[in-house]
Amino acid sequence: LAQAILIKSLVAGPQYSKVVMCPGPGSKKVQVFDKLTLDLTSDRNEYHFRTPFFSDYFMPMLKDPRDWPMIHLMMNIVTVIGPSILLVYAVHIWECSALTRNLLGAVHVAIVGILFLERFMLMMHYSSHRSLFKNPQLNGILVWCFSPFLGVPAGMYHLQHVIMHHIENNHGLDISATEEYQRDSPFAFARYWFHFVFLIWFELPAYCFKSKRYEWLGTLVAGLGMYLGGICFMANFVNYAATMWVFVVPYFIVMTALSFGNYSQHIFVDPDNNLSNYHLTYNCIDHFTNKTTFNDGYHVIHHANARLHWSELPEQFLKTLEKHRDQGSLTFRNIHFFEVGLMVMTGQLRKLAENHYVHLGTEESAPTVEEVEAKLRKWLRPVPAEESSKKKA
Numbered sequence: 001l002a003q004a005i006l007i008k009s010l011v012a013g014p015q016y017s018k019v020v021m022c023p024g025p026g027s028k029k030v031q032v033f034d035k036l037t038l039d040l041t042s043d044r045n046e047y048h049f050r051t052p053f054f055s056d057y058f059m060p061m062l063k064d065p066r067d068w069p070m071i072h073l074m075m076n077i078v079t080v081i082g083p084s085i086l087l088v089y090a091v092h093i094w095e096c097s098a099l100t101r102n103l104l105g106a107v108h109v110a111i112v113g114i115l116f117l118e119r120f121m122l123m124m125h126y127s128s129h130r131s132l133f134k135n136p137q138l139n140g141i142l143v144w145c146f147s148p149f150l151g152v153p154a155g156m157y158h159l160q161h162v163i164m165h166h167i168e169n170n171h172g173l174d175i176s177a178t179e180e181y182q183r184d185s186p187f188a189f190a191r192y193w194f195h196f197v198f199l200i201w202f203e204l205p206a207y208c209f210k211s212k213r214y215e216w217l218g219t220l221v222a223g224l225g226m227y228l229g230g231i232c233f234m235a236n237f238v239n240y241a242a243t244m245w246v247f248v249v250p251y252f253i254v255m256t257a258l259s260f261g262n263y264s265q266h267i268f269v270d271p272d273n274n275l276s277n278y279h280l281t282y283n284c285i286d287h288f289t290n291k292t293t294f295n296d297g298y299h300v301i302h303h304a305n306a307r308l309h310w311s312e313l314p315e316q317f318l319k320t321l322e323k324h325r326d327q328g329s330l331t332f333r334n335i336h337f338f339e340v341g342l343m344v345m346t347g348q349l350r351k352l353a354e355n356h357y358v359h360l361g362t363e364e365s366a367p368t369v370e371e372v373e374a375k376l377r378k379w380l381r382p383v384p385a386e387e388s389s390k391k392k393a
Contacts, residue, residue, distance in 0.1 A: 029366040030357045031333070033321075038286045039314040045291045046119050047072035051079060061133050066311045069294075070123050070132060074146070077116055081149060084108045085246050092242035105245030112150055112250050117257060120150050122293040126310045128158045148227055148247065151254025155223020156204070159216050164207055166306050170266050170280050171388040173211055175203040176259075178266040179274055179383040184344050189263055196259035197252065264341030265299050268330055268379040274388060277303040279379075282330035282340075283317060285358070289336050290314075297337070300329050325360040330379075332356040344380070349373050 046069040058071045088108050091101050124142045131139045148154050160176070168174030176196065181188040195203065201224065208217035235243040270279035277300060284290075284297035296302075298313035301320070308316060317324070324331065332340060335356045343352045353372035359365070367375075 028354070028369050029363075030353060030359050030369055030372050032363050032366050033331070033358045033360050036286060036314055036318065038288065039290050039295065039297075041291075043291065044069045045288075046070070046123065046294060048076050048080075048115065051075040061135065061138065063131055063134050064309065066309060067127070067132055070127065073116075073119055073123055074142075077120065077146065077150075080111060081108075081116065084111055085149065088245050089239055089242045092239040101241065105242070105249075108245055109249050109253065113253055113257075116150060117254055118289070118293055120146070121152075121254075121258065121261075122296050124152075124157055125161065125296075126294050128162050129306050130309065144223070148230065149250075151250035151252075152258075153224055153227040153251075155219055155226075156200075159208070159213075159220055160200070160204060162306075163213065163216060164204070164211075165262075166303070169275070169277070169303070170269070171274060171383070171385075173207055175200065175207055176262055178263055179269045179280070179388065180385055182380065182382050183263070183267045183269075184347070184349075184380045186345055189260070189345065192263055193256060193259045196262075197255045200255075260341060261337060264337040264344075267341055267344055268376060269383060270328075270379050271381045271383050271387075274383045276327065278324065278327035278329040282332060283324075284332050284335055284337060284340070285314075285317065286333050287336055299337075300324065321360055330376075331358045331360060333358045344376075349376050352376065 050072055054075050055068075055071050058075075059065075059068060062068065062071065085108065088104055091104050120142075124147060127139070127142055132142075133139050143157050144154050147157060165174055165176055168177070170177045171179050178192065181192055183189075205217055205220055208214065208220060231243060231247050234247070266281050268282055270276070273279040281299040281303055283300045287297055290297045294310040295313040296310075298317055301308065301313050301316050304320075305316070332352070333356055335352075340352065340356075343349070350369060350373050353376060354369045357372050357376075359367065
């Protein structure tokens with residue numbers, strides 16, 4: 001006998017999803033989209049605390065008033081990371097005990113990684129796509145002045161992400177492209193990580209040369225030169241160990257996080273239609289980190305229209321729901337990109353399909369968990385470079 005439809009609550013509450021059961025063993029269907037809840041609320045958590053005097057001073061400089069959380073976040077970084085850097089150098093210059101020096105160095109790295117890494121990266125991300133300040137001379141402040149203290153070489157991010165990644169769109173000359181990898185393999189990610197962390201110093205300038213972006217090549221070389229020169233100066237003439245804690249250790253942690261983040265966001269690529277923005281990434285909806293990362297979960301929407309303001313992404317998802325459904329794009333609920341990547345590389349595709357995949361159509365048309373698992377497995381297949389070249393031609 002046919003089983004009745006089972007309404008099953010997810011962790012976030014009964015309004016989040018519906019899970020449909022069909023006749024026979026092993027025929028459980030995936031959850032069906034009902035509505036957005038968490039992502040449509042107005043509260044924002046991209047910053048930790050308000051700094052009224054300084055924030056009030058800088059707010060009128062914004063091009064778009066909706067970017068007000070970024071002002072608070074920038075003030076948070078100056079207020080917290082600035083003194084932390086000074087303290088790390090101070091205890092090393094004063095030759096405090098080794099325990100004190102290393103403990104404060106580790107605390108500083110933890111502050112960067114836990115409190116600010118993801119928030120800052122997404123602030124830099126969206127402000128690179130859309131100018132933040134009315135005064136154009138201020139718009140490079142995050143990429144050139146803030147980023148070296150948060151693990152990213154000066155002047156690199158805009159070229160690597162906005163110019164290369166979005167124009168090449170995860171294939172072709174995009175050195176951060178994932179499509180050629182067997183993306184559920186930890187060994188494949190290890191190769192990707194090595195390119196992202198080490199070879200990017202050579203491959204990104206090579207990209208500028210291949211794509212004839214000579215002006216950007218000059219900007220990149222200048223930025224990398226100042227970054228390396230600054231580190232060498234601080235290590236040789238101020239303090240070597242403190243410089244390792246403040247600049248070098250964060251570089252490896254942050255670039256590793258960025259590599260795994262991009263790898264996870266593009267871990268599912270349809271080998272039959274890898275040029276489509278609806279088939280080279282996925283959306284993560286109704287997860288609390290959308291409130292701390294400027295709605296970064298809506299990655300399909302972002303690739304379809306990178307100029308769309310971050311605050312509009314959830315509503316744009318609802319407006320284009322039918323297109324997402326017709327295109328067969330992937331949507332997950334109550335999960336972060338990093339968790340998706342970890343589940344894929346630990347062989348938990350069925351759990352991902354059963355607990356987090358969201359069908360955007362009707363209950364009757366919802367696929368089974370097994371069907372979604374097979375689709376996800378297919379979208380992990382490598383796409384050879386020559387195949388992408390043929391499709392583009």
